[in-house]
Amino acid sequence: MQELISYKSSLVLGILWLLFVAERVLPAAPVVAAANGRRLLRNLSLWLCNSLASLLIVLPVTLFAAGHARYWWSAWLPSWSWLLVDLLLLDLWIYWWHRANHRLSWLWRFHRVHHLDQWLDVTSAVRFHFGEVILSALVRAAVIFCFALPVSSVIIFESLILIVTGFHHSNIRLPKKLEYWLSLLIITPSIHWVHHHVEQRDTDSNYGAICSFWDRLFGSKSATVRTPDMQIGLDQSSDQGLLQLLAAPFRLESYRR
Numbered sequence: 001m002q003e004l005i006s007y008k009s010s011l012v013l014g015i016l017w018l019l020f021v022a023e024r025v026l027p028a029a030p031v032v033a034a035a036n037g038r039r040l041l042r043n044l045s046l047w048l049c050n051s052l053a054s055l056l057i058v059l060p061v062t063l064f065a066a067g068h069a070r071y072w073w074s075a076w077l078p079s080w081s082w083l084l085v086d087l088l089l090l091d092l093w094i095y096w097w098h099r100a101n102h103r104l105s106w107l108w109r110f111h112r113v114h115h116l117d118q119w120l121d122v123t124s125a126v127r128f129h130f131g132e133v134i135l136s137a138l139v140r141a142a143v144i145f146c147f148a149l150p151v152s153s154v155i156i157f158e159s160l161i162l163i164v165t166g167f168h169h170s171n172i173r174l175p176k177k178l179e180y181w182l183s184l185l186i187i188t189p190s191i192h193w194v195h196h197h198v199e200q201r202d203t204d205s206n207y208g209a210i211c212s213f214w215d216r217l218f219g220s221k222s223a224t225v226r227t228p229d230m231q232i233g234l235d236q237s238s239d240q241g242l243l244q245l246l247a248a249p250f251r252l253e254s255y256r257r
């Protein structure tokens, strides 16, 4: 298990680093002033906080849920197809979890920290409030328990999701045809950048994480096409400093949702 986790971490970090370099060599949209070094530091600090939360809470909760699950449906399908079923189930869960984060104001308080980023690149994919990471792990534990998902499937899913979210937040320029074909199956930058558009009707659409067909299936696909000058962030809210972002969900003020 230890070996699988360290192998996964090095592979994922290597791919994220390649994406980070690629989006600077071949950018799709012209880089704006908001994408400065302070922003990078802020995003990476939030990543550090949620990595700590993952180590202390997410991993133990996930191991507990997987260890106590009842394998009541293991005879339904041949064993070779289980990994695919597990990955699809987790991706479907994260689609609805993300949608709930936009619909329920108490969840939006945390998820809003991710959307306050006024530029997108690979570092946006790891910019989450630790509260969202912990809440997500607690709800996901119920899914792992109910569907008896093995830890190996969860670890593979976590690697995939980090790679795909790094990719779809990135500002990497892709050949149009390649992106079109990829977008039929997975979430690409053109799809996800629309989710970060300042227009609320776009922010409340394109919830998919890995597979792009959930949005088409559940009617949440935006018709907006990404443009190079698309404004990223939240209307009437600007990004904040690290401490303000960490404290924001716990403030008494109400957030529009």
Ligand SMILES: [Zn+2]
Pocket (backbone or CB within 6 Å): 098, 102, 111, 115, 195
């Ligand atoms: Zn969102």
